[in-house]
Amino acid sequence: MLAELKGLNEECGVFGIWGHKDAPQITYYGLHSLQHRGQEGAGIVVTDGEKLKGYKGEGLIVDVFNNGQLSDLKGMAAIGHVRYATAGGGGIENVQPLMFRSQTGGLAIAHNGNLVNANALKHQLESQGSIFQSTSDTEVLAHLIKRSGFPLLKDRVKNALTMLKGAYAFLIITETEMMVALDPNGLRPLALGRMGDAYVVASETCAFDVVGATYVRDIEPGELLVIDNGGLHSERFAMSMNPAMCSMEYIYFSRPDSSINGINIHKSRKNLGKQLAREFPIDADVITGVPDSSISAAIGYAEESGIPYELGLIKNRYVGRTFIQPSQSLREQGVKMKLSPVRGVVEGKRVVMVDDSIVRGTTSKRIVQMLRDAGATEVHVRISSPPIKHPCFYGIDTSTHEELIASNKSVEEIKDIIGADSIGFLSLEGMVSGIGRKSTGEHCGQCVACFTGKYPTEIYPDTLLPHEKC
Known part of the structure; x- marks a missing residue:
């Protein structure tokens, strides 16, 4: 996303x-x-x-x-x-x-x-x-x-x-x-x-x-x-x-044409989408993914479910980054500038919107509303990872529980907040299985701390003190 x-x-x-x-x-x-x-x-x-x-x-x-x-x-x-x-x-x-x-x-x-x-x-x-x-x-x-x-x-x-x-x-x-x-x-x-x-x-x-x-x-x-x-x-x-490769590298960060530990990222994300379709099937007309990192998972969901995949959301690649500001109103305006629904694809349709994760929930809420404004009769949200409930201290910019919607809200509450007709998060077991990493470590050698709160290293008391990462 x-x-x-x-x-x-x-x-x-x-x-x-x-x-x-x-x-x-x-x-x-x-x-x-x-x-x-x-x-x-x-x-x-x-x-x-x-x-x-x-x-x-x-x-x-x-x-x-x-x-x-x-x-x-x-x-x-x-x-x-x-x-x-x-x-x-x-x-x-x-x-x-x-x-x-x-x-x-x-x-x-x-x-x-x-x-x-x-x-x-x-x-x-x-x-x-x-x-x-x-x-x-x-x-x-x-x-x-x-x-x-x-x-x-x-x-x-x-x-x-x-x-x-x-x-x-x-x-x-x-x-x-x-x-x-x-x-x-x-x-x-x-x-x-x-x-x-x-x-x-x-x-x-x-x-x-x-x-x-x-x-x-x-x-x-x-x-x-x-x-x-x-x-x-x-x-x-x-x-x-305790080998613990960051799970979000497979789910979100790395480019689809990259491979980690011999696993192609695109194939891994397709597998996550297929597993998501098995865990949370829905009767719908069209599948769409949130560009760009969720496209592979959306294709996998479509293949497994038999529901056609379509480009229901288009990313504007010619918008600069200067509009990104730390206010919520400008963030929401930024979503409109970056993403556009394809009315001809979603109008009058029951849409499954596949995304890789939900952090604050505000962007998901805006996209769901854009799809409804474009004529979607139903919007069902499917997330190809478990709920992110805990901050990351290893180089991802989520450092407090307060900014994570899943840390404070139930899945049903998240569904209501973002305005979806239904929502489904991939299970932890389904995510580990879908990625398919072969390792003897816990959770097949993946770090799952942002989902479980179990960190692979000691977390020092002053970790949350302001300092520049990387």
């Missing part, structure tokens, strides 16, 4: 490449394919083997690199980042990659995720003399690395990573090497690819397709990869424990 209206936002996307003469340009295209993961800022840092150079700015990648900045970046390796800014966390100082310079050399970091012990670590580091230049929890890692006493950088990085709690996929680049790390729970996606003799790393495999790279494997939870001119070296900084 429409992330900026819905209140469900992924934080970041990362891309890195080592060993290619066109590294900055390839990184640009890789980030472009990951733009759905963050639209508020973008940046690239390159190395030519002797020094680091970077450029970053606020806005879309095409807006940041729109005046020859890319041609000024020369090097055979690069890391890049696209960012979603949480409330109160804007500003160029928080746009990544974050760069640091010292007498021993430079270092840049790009991060997808959120550290649940960031505030505690910041208090500790500040008491020891550290001064932070941003509100991003990513900066914590740089301070921990610098304070580590090990002689080799990789050992300093491994030592620093053991102090972090939460979700993180890190790319770190120096003048002579690139490091890749994934948290021990594997909460965020991160994949390794090859492009000729070059190594490529990205948050999603769709970036490989865009730049012409070949998928090799997913980064393992608790793994540290060191890539330099000598090749690739894999080490562990922690044992994999």
Whole structure:
């Protein structure tokens, strides 16, 4: 659905490449394919083997690199980042990659995720003399690395990573090497690819397709990869424990042409729709999905139910983001600007509206009303995930129970609030089965905390204190 209206936002996307003469340009295209993961800022840092150079700015990648900045970046390796800014966390100082310079050399970091012990670590580091230049929890890692006493950088990085709690996929680049790390729970996606003799790393495999790279494997939870001119070296900084890939990556965030742990996102979402049709069948005339992330589930629901799928809602792709404001009235106006019902499809019809999730409920209410205004005689809402009842602390912008409608209202109350004739949420068991991830971990290795309130890591008391994520 429409992330900026819905209140469900992924934080970041990362891309890195080592060993290619066109590294900055390839990184640009890789980030472009990951733009759905963050639209508020973008940046690239390159190395030519002797020094680091970077450029970053606020806005879309095409807006940041729109005046020859890319041609000024020369090097055979690069890391890049696209960012979603949480409330109160804007500003160029928080746009990544974050760069640091010292007498021993430079270092840049790009991060997808959120550290649940960031505030505690910041208090500790500040008491020891550290001064932070941003509100991003990513900066914590740089301070921990610098304070580590090990002689080799990789050992300093491994030592620093053991102090972090939460979700993180890190790319770190120096003048002579690139490091890749994934948290021990594997909460965020991160994949390794090859492009000729070059190594490529990205948050999603769709970036490989865009730049012409070949998928090799997913980064393992608790793994540290060191890539330099000598090749690739894999080490562990922690044992994999309680694997818990974010379920919303399969349900909502990742692009349909991406794969996570060998599972194609489009096929996974179709399976969710099919399971939803089995659990909540309805006598109706037409199925429609809320663009774009719900289309696959809607197709699956239609295939399983035998009810035809139609484009009952059209997304206007030429509306800018400037109208998105923190007031409810403007959010609702934004829905009208972004989505339009197709009267010729829904008029006089009993419509099943398939969506991937409901956060606040205000957007769903507006869409249901738009379908009724367009002549739908009935609107039945089907959601291809369980009710989101609990906040996420791992990099999704839902941090309080108050903003989650399912945390405070029953399913029947939600139906009445959004004005639907009926509503059905996919069961937790149906969601896990539909995704089809093969893992020995709890819930097949998926994080389901936003549905159950059972978090795969310790949640620190000051996690809710204001700090910039990602």
